[in-house]
Amino acid sequence: MGGVDLLDSLIALYRTKVRSKKWYHRLVFHFLDMVIPTTWLLYRRDCEGSGMGKKEEMKLYTFKSYVAEGLCKSGKSLEKKRGRHSLSIAGAYEEKRKRGPTAPIPVPDVRLDQTAHWLIMTGDKGRCRVPQCSGTPKAMCRKCNVHLCFTPDRNCFLKFHTE
Ligand SMILES: [Zn+2]
């Protein structure tokens, strides 16, 4: 009941503000504007079904930016084995993402996409972004823009991009 009205108001909430003369651009944006609130409603139903607390659910705005970031940065992986990461590790990253006072951690679609994550050395040290690691490395991932340990006995760089 009132499903269409609800969807309409959700679409209106974060409508893409792109004015293009090309009709197919408008079509694509309109399509995304419609699809994202719809998938968000499904996502919410999933959350409720799995007994997730209301607080942990993503807001529509966050959800939409997740999708956007994923579409923009996520590359094709050569490996087929993806999405089998333990929930507790995913949860720990999610906590860091939310809490992180500094640069945000990219969404899992980007972090685990196995594409163009290059290690760079910077002049400044920074907090390692792997949960439970207290290292302050100079090494960084260029794509994710976060500091990660990369030493003979600690490879947080690998951990960050695979777990
Ligand atoms: Zn990276």
Ligand SMILES: [Zn+2]
């Ligand atoms: Zn580390």
